Amino acid sequence: MDNTQRFTAEAERTPTNRLVERLLADRHSVPLSIALHIVPGALIVAVYAFIAAPFTRAIGYPPFLAWAIALTVVLYPVLFGLLWLGRRRTGRSSLRGVLHYLDKPFSRGRIALIGIGLLIYMTVVALALVPLDNLVYDAAFTWIQYEGAGGSATTYLDGYSQQSLITTLLICLPFTGFTLPLIEEFYFRGFLLPRLPQLGRWAPLFNTVLFSVYHLWAPWTVLSKIVFLFPGVWFVWRKHDIRATIWMHPGSTLVGTVGGIIALSMGAI
Template identity: 80%
Template sequence: MFADRANLFHMENTQRPTATEATRPNGIVERLLADKHSLPLSIALHLVPGALIVAVYALIAAPFIRAIDAPIFAAWAIALAVVLFPIQFGLLWLGRKRTGRYSLRGVLHYLDKPFSRGKITAIGIGLMVYMTVVSFSLVPLDTLVYDAAFTWIQYEGAGPSATTYLDGYSQQSLIITLLICLPFTGFTLPLIEEYYFRGFLLPRLPQLGKWAPLFNTVLFSVYHFWAPWTVLSKIVFLLPGVWFVWWKHDIRASIWMHPGSALLATTGGLIAVSMGLM
């Protein structure tokens, strides 16, 4: 009898999970929603979307756009949308898994709004102007890097100039395409990138401490596989905003900076094309 009890006690203890096992994330949802991503997982989550965007562009979007003789930058808009919209839905789906409804709450961090609307607007506008001015001022750096290491990349529209992808198309075609793309490449897609990279991935790197913003910025810059010559300049003009979001836990700053700058640049480009300046 005592032997039976001893055997039963031994079986219960061998089958009972340890404290470490009980708290270890099980399954993809738990791993994604964990407070800390492992570095290999984080690197993959940063870079795989960029690889998918290039694949969609090369295999689907570019052939389609060439077939209808539209400006090639529309192919990148399509590729970005095909990859980023499912990512946004994936974040909402994770929210449903955590809260029971489709929501970004519980999935994204840095949503607590520690600053007043007026103060974050002023900060955001400053970051937006900084990103816009610095990104254009660093075009010579992009040119230097492109000429030194990336002239072998010869897809249509490739090059360090911010307007290379506009060359060779009629004004009417450019205006129509820019108007169609404006709501997407000018705001919605950069907004999804901020939700994903700054709201979802950045907060889950506590093991890196103060280096997390740099890690996130570098990988986000590399994620743009279609323009590797811009990695250095992207790090320069993105890092202040990313660091501020990490420091103050307010994602609105980078939303002002990145989608705001994209909207400003795209709108400015549309106006310039309409006036015959480009």
């Protein structure tokens, strides 16, 4: 290729094409990866503060619904962005070629057992570490004063009628109860984690820490999230099977949301 041809080829690489190339590269730089981990969390906080919280306050519903709205507004476009990248790579809207760890090296039965074990671990440890969340909140984050802030696992729901709580959880069930955590697993574990080969065995810890920090709306939970998320993230990185954390993360939120609805309906809480 002579200089004229090389110049023409470079000119044809539009900013959009260069962005696609950077995002779909086998390796993301550490600064790029940090930005891709944290920016969605910042957008979620912004949507909550300026759109979702005023709306739920106006209709008298818990802040949990506001966070569900904010997460939906940000994470569904993230999913559509991944599908768009798939279309740019393969010619059709698909996560294949964009996400890694989809090859299913384990049988369904075996990965189900592993996933259920991780689900139980995450649920039990997350509940056990609520006192740690309270301690960190009281020590460092009492200056965060938005409605629902606090270390308790139910703070976003406290102080509302049983009917409004049940309605809120039923509305949120298909979203915060499953699909939004599923999108998070696709994005953080299937898209970002595999593109950190330069970090070697530190990649799963890096991903776990940044995913925990991504929850900017609850920074007092970062330590506990690292503890209960890391085994699943490490497993996915080591064994290349994203189904493990799909069982663990969306599975845990689904169980928790359904359990909350049942408990409220029976008057147990």
